[in-house]
Amino acid sequence: MTTTTAMLETYPRPIGLDHRKLAATIDALAECAQTCTSCADACLGEDMVAELITCVATNLDCADICAAAARVLSRRVGFDPTITDNVLQACIAACRACGDECSRHASMHEHCRICAESCRACLLACEDLLATMS
Amino acid sequence: MTTTTAMLETYPRPIGLDHRKLAATIDALAECAQTCTSCADACLGEDMVAELITCVATNLDCADICAAAARVLSRRVGFDPTITDNVLQACIAACRACGDECSRHASMHEHCRICAESCRACLLACEDLLATMS
């Protein structure tokens, strides 16, 4: 059990979403944000950085969007389904773009391969949580 | 001319969006994020905080979403219309929810009145930029 799950279980009010899927999504978003931040920096450190600038920028976008989403999903007071839906859609768009971009360099750069996997896992978690809301 | 506009004008590549509206939106997002952060804290400082907890939480959500959006919009390398569209939609949802919530307390708390105005201005800027993209 991660700390995210433990914290949700001590929450003093109704959560409004499936506990397990919510915790899994928050954890996937946090991991994706961290991996994208590292991948942007690893790309900057490559000799062929000039060919990786789209990858750096997309990593930074995905990190910012996923980090904000992890915070929004962690806040259960004032839960607003419209905000949650829109934020998850933004994460799905960012994870798709970043996962696709990193996949292009995955055979050459191991950090891009790991990052593409994180983006893919995060995208699936967001879609899975979104499906419980409709 | 704000620094945001000056920075966009020195950008070494095509911007891909209307300069003036892009700069206005980034500035509106940054101001809204800052005002929501302050409003959350001012609400916490009110004697009647128990009646303002939704306002605090919605302020925090709006601050996180607008701050992330200001960063994403500032990045022109790897510009992705789908990410931009989704991020702007998330801002519109957050600014609407936060502006509505703050408006309920605007007659009693000046910080909520100012924050409702910032959210409304930010919402309009996002809608205006979005309209140029379709």
Next chain:
Amino acid sequence: MTTTTAMLETYPRPIGLDHRKLAATIDALAECAQTCTSCADACLGEDMVAELITCVATNLDCADICAAAARVLSRRVGFDPTITDNVLQACIAACRACGDECSRHASMHEHCRICAESCRACLLACEDLLATMS
């Protein structure tokens, strides 16, 4: 092995710090940021929120500082020992204040107990990494 460690191991240049301790600190910072964000929200959801406002605000400060620090530590290009040292000192101050505040409510609120533990673990990880830099 966490993704943080895997990403550091694929880094194309020298890391400049002890790999294992750096990864442990980044993971502790990310967990602390997440736990503090949740604890702030759980405190807002308590009936006695009026007695928890310092805890909410300190949680928010600690979350912002630790989240920024996790990003800075993840960036190895342009590693600057003075920035790293100062950022770790800021985390130590924030984790100490937040851990102390949460400890005061730990017997009453399980989320504060878990959060105090996260802050304490993060503080120790930061001190441990800092000790390798002197």
Next chain:
Amino acid sequence: MTTTTAMLETYPRPIGLDHRKLAATIDALAECAQTCTSCADACLGEDMVAELITCVATNLDCADICAAAARVLSRRVGFDPTITDNVLQACIAACRACGDECSRHASMHEHCRICAESCRACLLACEDLLATMS
């Protein structure tokens, strides 16, 4: 008068710091964070990006640290002088490193020249506020 000042003036409790200098510092931090985010992206867009990777990474560090600091300084509930002092020291270190790095490219890249100025102004605002706290 900026919105930051207006919000501080509506604050329901004592502020604990010089209003005018606090507002000036928050505004300088927010502007610096925004300028550094843009400068990182503009550097990525330059043909000579391989010579600017330290500038990109230092810009990203400075943006994250200043953005977190703007939030911490905006929170007056639970004001903790030790956290504030440490956060301001981290900003000073980041603004010095980023201002120095951007200055090296200022004659060649206008975005670096503007960013070096933002960093310098932010550093001075942080030092000025810090001086009122001792």
